[in-house]
Amino acid sequence: MEYFAIGLFALFTIKHVIADYVLQFSWMIRDKGLYGEWGGIAHSGLHGFLTLFVLLLANTDLHIILLTLLSVLDSVIHYHIDWVKSNIWRTKNYTSNDQMYWITHGVDQGLHFLTYVFIITIIVWRLI
Numbered sequence: 001m002e003y004f005a006i007g008l009f010a011l012f013t014i015k016h017v018i019a020d021y022v023l024q025f026s027w028m029i030r031d032k033g034l035y036g037e038w039g040g041i042a043h044s045g046l047h048g049f050l051t052l053f054v055l056l057l058a059n060t061d062l063h064i065i066l067l068t069l070l071s072v073l074d075s076v077i078h079y080h081i082d083w084v085k086s087n088i089w090r091t092k093n094y095t096s097n098d099q100m101y102w103i104t105h106g107v108d109q110g111l112h113f114l115t116y117v118f119i120i121t122i123i124v125w126r127l128i
Contacts, residue, residue, distance in 0.1 A: 005120050008058050012116040015050045019043070020112070033086030040079055040086075048075025051119070060123055070119050081111045 024043055031039025052071035060067070085108040088094065094101040 001124060004058075005124050008054070008120050008123070009116060011054045011058065012051075012120070013113075015047075015054050016112060016116070019047045019050050020109075029086075032082045033090045035083060040083060044075045044079035044082065047078045048072055051075070055123070058123075060126075062123065062126055066126070070122065074115055074119060077115050078112060081108055081115075 023046060028039040028043040031037035032043060034040070048071045051074040052067060055062075055067045055070065085104050088104050089101060092100065094104070096102075
């Protein structure tokens, strides 16, 4: 079971790099600090979609409804983590030259990965 969890975390890491860096476009970044704007919704929706893909790829044998709920949960949590970070950057006028920019970016990324730990914990708990 631990190898399954480690493998799932590796897939989530790959998914995260793809969605947060490769497929995140400037219009998504621009809109993330404005609640309800399309860019932030599209970005977090992509995360949710790719989470569902990872969970289906992992062949957990869990019902599609549970997998979909976990994917939506990832999307909603991701949206709000990014919204808070983007608002901090915007209101404080942080740029990549500021230490607090990198601190908030690091906290943002850490919270995303803790979300994956939470999802994996639910899945492993359901498989026991």
